[in-house]
Amino acid sequence: MDLHLKGKNAVILGGTRGIGRAIAETLAGEGANVAVCARNAGQVAETVEALQSRGVKSTGASVDITDADALKSWIRKAGVELGGIDILVSNAGAMAQGNTPEAWTQNFQLDVLGAVNAFNAAEPFLDKAAKSHGDAAFVIIASVSAAQADRADSYGPVKASLIHFAKGLARENAAKRLRVNVVSPGMVYFEGGIWHMIETNQPEFFKQANSRNPTGRCATPQEIANAAVFLASPASSYTTGVNLIVDGAVSNRVNF
Incomplete structure (x- = not known):
C-alpha cells in the first residue's frame, strides 16, 4: 500500500529513542522529511544524521518540552526549515509513576501540556497543509493504561486526558481535513526503555x-x-478521533 507520505513534512516530539525513533525512521523510509526533538543533544544529532542518510531532509534540536516557549519556538522553526508541517506526533512522556503531587505534575506538564503547546504552535502549518494537500494529521501516543486501573496512579489518568483532548480536536478540525488520532500501546520493549530496565x-x-x-x-x-x-x-484520510489500542490483546475491554 502506498501511504502517500513521500515529500510530507513531519515533526516528532521525543523522536530519538524507542517508539518515537521508530516512527521517525518509518516516516523517513516512506520519503517524508522529519524534524525531531528530545532533551539529549547527542541523541538528537545522531538521529538527524541517521534520517538524512535515508535521503530525506531532517533537522532537530535539544528541547525541554515542559518549556512552552522553547517548544513552540522550535516547532515554528522546524516548520520553516522543513517547508511546512503535514504531520505532528506527540510521543514524549514523563513516565512518572505513583500518586504523589510530583508525579501528577511531571506527567501533566510533559504529556498533556507538551501535546497542547505543540499543537498550538503547529496548527497554522497543519491548517495550511490540509488546505493545500487535502490532509494533515496530529498523532498522540498515549497508553493502554488510560483504559484500565488497578490502583490510584497519575500515569493512566493523564494518558486518558490525552484521548479526550484528541477527540475534541478531531471534531473541531474534521471539516478542515486536519485529523487527530491516538495510539495506545501496551508493553513495549527496547534497550534502555522501562521494560528493559524491569527485565x-x-x-x-x-x-x-x-x-x-x-x-x-x-x-x-x-x-x-x-x-x-x-x-x-x-x-x-477518513480516520479521525480514534484511539487505537495496540497491546497484544492484554486488555479485555471491548471497544464499541
Missing part, C-alpha cells in the same frame, strides 16, 4: 507481565510505529 532489575516480574499477555511478549517499537504512521498518512 534487568525485576526478571521474575518481567516474566509474569509477559505471561499475562496472550501473545506472551512485549511489542517492539516498530509495531507501534507502524500503527502511528498509518494513522498519520493520507491513507487514513
Whole structure:
C-alpha cells in the first residue's frame, strides 16, 4: 500500500529513542522529511544524521518540552526549515509513576501540556497543509493504561486526558481535513526503555507481565510505529478521533 507520505513534512516530539525513533525512521523510509526533538543533544544529532542518510531532509534540536516557549519556538522553526508541517506526533512522556503531587505534575506538564503547546504552535502549518494537500494529521501516543486501573496512579489518568483532548480536536478540525488520532500501546520493549530496565532489575516480574499477555511478549517499537504512521498518512484520510489500542490483546475491554 502506498501511504502517500513521500515529500510530507513531519515533526516528532521525543523522536530519538524507542517508539518515537521508530516512527521517525518509518516516516523517513516512506520519503517524508522529519524534524525531531528530545532533551539529549547527542541523541538528537545522531538521529538527524541517521534520517538524512535515508535521503530525506531532517533537522532537530535539544528541547525541554515542559518549556512552552522553547517548544513552540522550535516547532515554528522546524516548520520553516522543513517547508511546512503535514504531520505532528506527540510521543514524549514523563513516565512518572505513583500518586504523589510530583508525579501528577511531571506527567501533566510533559504529556498533556507538551501535546497542547505543540499543537498550538503547529496548527497554522497543519491548517495550511490540509488546505493545500487535502490532509494533515496530529498523532498522540498515549497508553493502554488510560483504559484500565488497578490502583490510584497519575500515569493512566493523564494518558486518558490525552484521548479526550484528541477527540475534541478531531471534531473541531474534521471539516478542515486536519485529523487527530491516538495510539495506545501496551508493553513495549527496547534497550534502555522501562521494560528493559524491569527485565534487568525485576526478571521474575518481567516474566509474569509477559505471561499475562496472550501473545506472551512485549511489542517492539516498530509495531507501534507502524500503527502511528498509518494513522498519520493520507491513507487514513477518513480516520479521525480514534484511539487505537495496540497491546497484544492484554486488555479485555471491548471497544464499541
